Amino acid sequence: MENILFDFISKYITLTEDEKNVLVSLNLFRSAKKGTILLKEGQHSKESYFVLKGCIRSYYLIDGEEKTTAFYTEMDALTPHFVINKTPSEYFISCVEDSILTVSNSDMEAEVNSKFPKFELMCRKLSEELLAQQRIDFDEFKTSSPEQRYLNLLQSRPDLIQRVPQHQLASYLGIKPQSLSRLRARILEKKS
Amino acid sequence: MENILFDFISKYITLTEDEKNVLVSLNLFRSAKKGTILLKEGQHSKESYFVLKGCIRSYYLIDGEEKTTAFYTEMDALTPHFVINKTPSEYFISCVEDSILTVSNSDMEAEVNSKFPKFELMCRKLSEELLAQQRIDFDEFKTSSPEQRYLNLLQSRPDLIQRVPQHQLASYLGIKPQSLSRLRARILEKKS
DNA sequence: CTCATTTCTTAACTTAAGTGAACGTACCTA
DNA sequence: TAGGTACGTTCACTTAAGTTAAGAAATGAG
Known part of the structure; x- marks a missing residue:
């Protein structure tokens, strides 16, 4: 299972065995049943998810109606997006299927970043790439x-x-x- | 004029006078008349823009019709989004009004990043913030x-x-x- | 200033999405 | 097994956006 994560990371930076061990020791892995709600509207979580297996989705509840905005499947990373306004989440995240995820929070990321500065580089590359993809998806939707x-x-x-x-x-x-x-x-x- | 740029940067990192001077020496500033096309479909530019004054827009040309996907005004940063696929641009960027911009390319960014590592930090923070904002905008559009x-x-x-x-x-x-x-x-x- | 072009608005008609309801199926669960 | 719930499809009707065309208003060039 770890290998899927390491394959993903290896697209951005190269890890030594030591570094891999540190990651494993963080106990990132979690499995969640279909229907599990990982994040509720109003919560103020800073958890990031990476999908190893399964499918999760984000959605808003507007006038009692679910509005799904994204699906995340194998090898997709989901970082919560209320970084800016720092207000509580206005959306939900739940499991579409039984899923295996890695879950990390900003404290853990800070710890890893300070131990291994190259994680900073990976984070930058990843968010640049996600930003580019997000723009392409948005443009495609709009047009x-x-x-x-x-x-x-x-x-x-x-x-x-x-x-x-x-x-x-x-x-x-x-x-x-x-x-x-x-x-x-x-x-x-x-x-x- | 420089001050607008430095105000923007100061939201992310603190600059010394020396660092400011290096930035000024790079000759980033450019003014462009209304209607000027900064990027054409098919070009493979890696230029980034920051709007000091005026307004620029990105658009696609689909079946002879312009499809505008974004407007950038004062204090907005525009980074091209074909980082992933590395194919030529499928969209245009042009000036809606007479504008004053800073223009940088990836070589210049690499140079500044190597001279001042904290620029790397700023880039990460900026792209995380842009990603968050982009997601919020997309969600709002969809819903x-x-x-x-x-x-x-x-x-x-x-x-x-x-x-x-x-x-x-x-x-x-x-x-x-x-x-x-x-x-x-x-x-x-x-x-x- | 005038003419030409572009841009914006209005209108009539077409097309597709929203709405409310009915129906069938599958899946639970008591 | 029977009843309930959730889900997907279909239908008739409503509403809003697309299309085509015409004319008014603003802009720009000579």
């Missing part, structure tokens, strides 16, 4: 229709469509479940 | 209708609505100019 967004998702993350309930997918695409059903029917009709 | 997005923009960046042509604003909101006109008329009607 396409719900139908195009669905077709793009079919290309880029076909597994999600199988793994995730339709109503969560729909709100991720910015539409209602009924519209997703209709849209899928429309696409099938076009093909024939 | 609201065009009308709500317009009302939110009216709250959060009222200056944009004055400074920016309507058709650019419309595509920034993800709709057509005609729909923005109609939507504004609808809002006015509701108020009365």
Whole structure:
């Protein structure tokens, strides 16, 4: 299990055996059942997650309705995003499937950063990369229709469509479940 | 003019006079007329911009139509986002108004980072902050209708609505100019 | 100042998403 | 096994955005 984490880290920096051991000793690993809520609206957690296996999602609860904004699957990193305003979280994080994660908080990160300065470098590279990807995703969302967004998702993350309930997918695409059903029917009709 | 830049930097790290002088000696400052295109689709520039005065925007050209994805005004930093795929830019950057900018490329950044390691820290903090803000903006976009997005923009960046042509604003909101006109008329009607 | 171009608004019509309701299926659980 | 709940699909209807076109207003160049 650790190997997935080390494979991920090795994309950014090279670790010695000693450094790997320090990481393992931190007891980062946690498994969580489908449906487990990792973060509730209003909590002020600074936990970061890295998905080793499974799928987690972030969502807002607006007028009693869940609005899913992101899915994180194997090798995805989720850092909470209320760094700026420092107000409590306005969103939830929960497990779509039984999952195995690493969980770290800012204290642990500070500790590791001070012991191994190259972690600082990894953090910078990672957040730059996440920022770039986030911008690309946002641009793509803004410049396409719900139908195009669905077709793009079919290309880029076909597994999600199988793994995730339709109503969560729909709100991720910015539409209602009924519209997703209709849209899928429309696409099938076009093909024939 | 330099002071705006130093004020911005001081939010992240503290600079000595020597360090400030090095920055000034780099000749970062450039002014650009309204309409100037700073980056064209297909170019492979690694320039970063920081807006001291004026307004610049990024946009895609899709089926002959401009799709504006972001506006950057005073104190905003724009880092190009094809860090990952390393393919040429798929979007344009141009000046909405006569603007004064600082322009830096990755070579210059590497030079400054090696001379003053604390710049590395600033870059990390900045990209973490930008990532957080980007996520918040994306979430807000996804969870609201065009009308709500317009009302939110009216709250959060009222200056944009004055400074920016309507058709650019419309595509920034993800709709057509005609729909923005109609939507504004609808809002006015509701108020009365 | 005038002409041409661009930008913005309005209107009529089309298309697609939102809404509310009904129905079938699968999955729990008592 | 029976009843309940959650989920997905379908339908009819409503609402809002896309499209096409026309005209008014602002901008810019000569």
